[in-house]
Amino acid sequence: MASNQIESVLKENRTFAPPQKFIDNSVLSQADFDALNARAEEDHAGFWGELARAEIDWQQDFGQALDDSDAPFFKWFVGGKLNVSHNCIDRHLADKADKLAFIWENDAGDEVRRITFQEFHDEVCRFANGLKALGVGKGDRVVIYMPMVPEAVYAMQACARIGAIHSVVFGGFSSEALRDRINDAEAKLLITADGNLRGGKEVPLKSMTDKALDAGCPSIEKSVVLLHAGLDVGMNPDRDISWADVVAGQSTECEPEWVDAEHPLFILYTSGSTGKPKGVQHSTGGYLLGAIMTNKWVFDLHADDIYWCTADVGWITGHTYICYGPTAVGVTQIMFEGVPTYPDAGRFWRMVQDHNVTIFYTAPTAIRALMKAGDDIPKDYDLSSLRLLGTVGEPINPEAWMWYRETIGKNNCPIVDTWWQTETGSIMISPLPGQTTLKPGSCTRPLPGIAATIYDEEGNEVTQPNVGGYLVVTKPWPSMLRTVWGDDQRFRDAYFFKFGNHVYIAGDSAQRDDDEYFWILGRIDDVVNVSGHRLGTMEVESALVAHKAVAEAAVVGFPHEVKGEAIMAFVVLKSGYADEEGLDQELRKHVTEQLGALARPEEVRIAEGLPKTRSGKIMRRLLKSIAKGEDITQDTSTLENPAILDQLRG
Numbered sequence: 001m002a003s004n005q006i007e008s009v010l011k012e013n014r015t016f017a018p019p020q021k022f023i024d025n026s027v028l029s030q031a032d033f034d035a036l037n038a039r040a041e042e043d044h045a046g047f048w049g050e051l052a053r054a055e056i057d058w059q060q061d062f063g064q065a066l067d068d069s070d071a072p073f074f075k076w077f078v079g080g081k082l083n084v085s086h087n088c089i090d091r092h093l094a095d096k097a098d099k100l101a102f103i104w105e106n107d108a109g110d111e112v113r114r115i116t117f118q119e120f121h122d123e124v125c126r127f128a129n130g131l132k133a134l135g136v137g138k139g140d141r142v143v144i145y146m147p148m149v150p151e152a153v154y155a156m157q158a159c160a161r162i163g164a165i166h167s168v169v170f171g172g173f174s175s176e177a178l179r180d181r182i183n184d185a186e187a188k189l190l191i192t193a194d195g196n197l198r199g200g201k202e203v204p205l206k207s208m209t210d211k212a213l214d215a216g217c218p219s220i221e222k223s224v225v226l227l228h229a230g231l232d233v234g235m236n237p238d239r240d241i242s243w244a245d246v247v248a249g250q251s252t253e254c255e256p257e258w259v260d261a262e263h264p265l266f267i268l269y270t271s272g273s274t275g276k277p278k279g280v281q282h283s284t285g286g287y288l289l290g291a292i293m294t295n296k297w298v299f300d301l302h303a304d305d306i307y308w309c310t311a312d313v314g315w316i317t318g319h320t321y322i323c324y325g326p327t328a329v330g331v332t333q334i335m336f337e338g339v340p341t342y343p344d345a346g347r348f349w350r351m352v353q354d355h356n357v358t359i360f361y362t363a364p365t366a367i368r369a370l371m372k373a374g375d376d377i378p379k380d381y382d383l384s385s386l387r388l389l390g391t392v393g394e395p396i397n398p399e400a401w402m403w404y405r406e407t408i409g410k411n412n413c414p415i416v417d418t419w420w421q422t423e424t425g426s427i428m429i430s431p432l433p434g435q436t437t438l439k440p441g442s443c444t445r446p447l448p449g450i451a452a453t454i455y456d457e458e459g460n461e462v463t464q465p466n467v468g469g470y471l472v473v474t475k476p477w478p479s480m481l482r483t484v485w486g487d488d489q490r491f492r493d494a495y496f497f498k499f500g501n502h503v504y505i506a507g508d509s510a511q512r513d514d515d516e517y518f519w520i521l522g523r524i525d526d527v528v529n530v531s532g533h534r535l536g537t538m539e540v541e542s543a544l545v546a547h548k549a550v551a552e553a554a555v556v557g558f559p560h561e562v563k564g565e566a567i568m569a570f571v572v573l574k575s576g577y578a579d580e581e582g583l584d585q586e587l588r589k590h591v592t593e594q595l596g597a598l599a600r601p602e603e604v605r606i607a608e609g610l611p612k613t614r615s616g617k618i619m620r621r622l623l624k625s626i627a628k629g630e631d632i633t634q635d636t637s638t639l640e641n642p643a644i645l646d647q648l649r650g
């Protein structure tokens with residue numbers, strides 16, 4: 001987070017208690033939560049074991065709730081067998097077959113699809129049978145590269161149904177990024193669509209897929225293509241098969257594959273500070289429990305709620321708070337193909353009004369963009385159905401929080417600012433909407449059974465208020481990642497590198513205030529959070545040096561009004577190349593092609609050298625100051641060529 005933003009956050013002292021009506025109608029009372037917390041304190045594993053038995057349909061009961069004998073490789077609900085898709089779909093059919101599972105709106109806003117739980121079941125089963133017919137089975141990896149259409153969720157659920165492990169790649173990633181992920185997961189099957197429609201623009205997913213597969217994805221046997229966007233695509237008869245052909249003639253019944261609680265449900269790639277993105281591997285039983293409990297606790301779900309999480313299924317939020325959590329709880333949810341600002345910045349609010357949305361969960365970057373569009377826009381819509389608002393993915397600045405509360409929530413809706421990560425699987429620190437007094441910019445306190453705290457360098461708990469440190473979790477929790485796909489050592493090195501095998505290090509720094517509320521201060525590693533999307537600076541640097549003109553590159557984040565953080569790239573050219581007109585634009589385009597538009601640097605600055613220490617390390621702090629436009633206070637006396645500072649300042 002930017003230092004000016006941290007300051008405004010840390011000076012924040014406004015508080016907002018839950019509205020009485022919300023307290024009165026909460027599913028769980030303060031006494032219920034007190035009991036949950038007390039039980040978790042008393043017997044951590046037993047607490048989660050009891051919830052797992054109460055909330056999940058097991059085909060075979062488990063023995064031990066937690067096996068921590070091989071830390072940090074924790075196992076939950078050992079010996080239990082279950083199926084996630086059964087829990088998300090089949091178990092609702094007795095009494096909710098005709099209830100809507102999804103209300104989907106297309107990008108253009110001229111098509112609405114309403115899908116009941118029965119239809120959801122039938123579509124998932126047909127596709128699951130189709131996958132089996134293609135030779136996909138338990139443990140096989142399937143990469144999903146799709147638009148925000150119901151079929152994306154069907155595909156994920158169908159994998160879960162047959163025990164295949166999906167890895168969803170966000171449709172905004174480039175073909176190179178797609179290829180890397182396919183190859184790391186050694187996926188057998190790819191599921192894609194002709195194209196993705198976002199904000200009236202076509203993203204040619206199929207041709208990007210072709211590019212990835214043609215460049216070399218030896219493990220891929222077949223590619224399933226949903227014809228959705230009306231694009232003219234070529235089909236390779238040896239490899240491509242249309243979604244319609246996969247499901248043709250398939251039965252609407254498919255016996256779930258009962259898998260062990262620890263069977264991997266999915267892999268999702270995310271950025272870290274070193275090397276290529278990591279394949280975060282999640283489990284079946286523990287992950288599902290995290291998804292269910294947090295949906296109930298944080299969103300206070302009632303049978304008649306209309307819930308809308310605006311994330312894309314390509315991110316963890318779309319996994320836990322679209323595909324798995326809400327379906328497991330049996331709530332009706334909105335699914336949206338497009339973007340918040342198309343056809344105009346009233347799109348979200350129009351949809352809230354039209355579908356009577358009661359719970360709305362989005363990212364601070366979207367709130368900031370819509371806030372910028374002006375107060376007049378939301379005023380044109382009836383937002384009175386809303387009763388609860390949420391945010392996720394990055395710190396929310398108090399100004400945006402207040403706007404959300406006043407202009408969207410009409411001072412009537414609690415805001416749950418939820419802290420969690422791809423690795424944690426589900427929300428970890430968050431207000432309880434009917435219980436917690438809110439402070440703008442704070443994610444408040446850990447949920448029951450979540451041992452989140454703050455450590456100093458030496459591994460002592462920081463108990464003093466307003467002292468920052470490492471955000472850590474000192475006890476395993478069911479929905480935590482199990483490992484990094486195919487790389488146990490990387491799992492240890494990335495998350496358990498400092499305080500032993502029982503202390504998970506989140507990679508964020510945080511501090512607590514006098515009320516023990518958590519305030520997230522930002523990442524401690526070289527990760528930039530652009531519009532709520534995690535990017536490793538090294539990934540962008542590698543993309544830049546892959547360009548023929550670039551000798552060296554350094555990338556840092558800097559504060560951006562809407563995106564939260566944006567990327568600035570400092571580049572040194574190879575000899576023989578000159579800083580010609582348009583080269584910076586070409587480099588920005590090059591990064592987009594290599595990684596995807598979300599990684600495109602806001603600005604590229606070309607200089608004759610980068611500031612380095614005597615030992616040759618790039619002085620990143622200095623570059624960060626330059627990117628922020630701050631005065632340079634660091635010692636620059638060791639610089640070989642001080643003149644480059646002027647060049648870097650742009």
Ligand code: WTA
Nearest residue numbers: 392393394395417418419420421422520534
């Ligand atoms: C950041 C997204 C402040 C944090 C679910 C974390 C947040 C990273 C919040 C994970 C929040 C997420 N307040 N920062 N409420 N939520 N973050 O894996 O730096 O895409 O480590 O998961 O986003 O990003 P990821």
